Amino acid sequence: QHEVGKPLRNCYSLPGLDFTYGMYVHKRDGGVAEAIGHWDAIKPRNIRKIMPRDFLTMNRGAVDAGCTTAREFGLYYKFMDIRCKDENRFLTGWVSKIPADMTFGRPARPSTPIYDIIQHRYKEMWMERQRARTKVQKIEKIKLDQVRGNRTTYLRTHKPPPKEESFWHPARFEKV
Numbered sequence: 001q002h003e004v005g006k007p008l009r010n011c012y013s014l015p016g017l018d019f020t021y022g023m024y025v026h027k028r029d030g031g032v033a034e035a036i037g038h039w040d041a042i043k044p045r046n047i048r049k050i051m052p053r054d055f056l057t058m059n060r061g062a063v064d065a066g067c068t069t070a071r072e073f074g075l076y077y078k079f080m081d082i083r084c085k086d087e088n089r090f091l092t093g094w095v096s097k098i099p100a101d102m103t104f105g106r107p108a109r110p111s112t113p114i115y116d117i118i119q120h121r122y123k124e125m126w127m128e129r130q131r132a133r134t135k136v137q138k139i140e141k142i143k144l145d146q147v148r149g150n151r152t153t154y155l156r157t158h159k160p161p162p163k164e165e166s167f168w169h170p171a172r173f174e175k176v
Contacts, residue, residue, distance in 0.1 A: 049086070051084045051086060053081065053084070054082045054084045057082050061082070062076040
């Protein structure tokens with residue numbers, strides 16, 4: 001009978017201690033030590049990278065040397081070929097200039113004050129801003145509701161002075 005609650009036993013017997021699992025390579029089989037110590041990698045070639053010209057430094061030098069025409073500048077560039085410096089050579093100095101609180105070029109985010117979150121301080125600040133905004137909107141609406149004065153309303157409130165009658169008339173309009 002089968003044992004209840006237990007898996008069935010394996011029917012195969014394991015090979016002995018001298019058995020090698022996988023394929024045996026006669027040519028070279030030194031195990032992990034050889035794999036770690038002897039990588040079959042291509043040796044890097046020492047290729048000198050030609051850096052672009054540093055025109056800022058060359059222009060400054062040409063002006064200091066007294067060059068004024070395009071031909072003189074061209075001759076100066078030809079004989080004083082100054083190239084940009086490779087920044088990758090100075091990685092050790094560059095790494096030491098990174099601030100301690102910087103992660104991948106971005107400053108660390110300030111920690112969130114949990115005490116303010118528990119007391120709902122952010123909600124209160126938002127409510128205050130909304131109340132202030134509502135007050136400003138009411139004041140602006142009152143200003144818009146007021147009627148602007150035009151010429152008619154001005155004349156209703158300020159009566160124009162009466163015209164003085166002139167006693168002079170042209171002679172042709174008088175009755176003879």
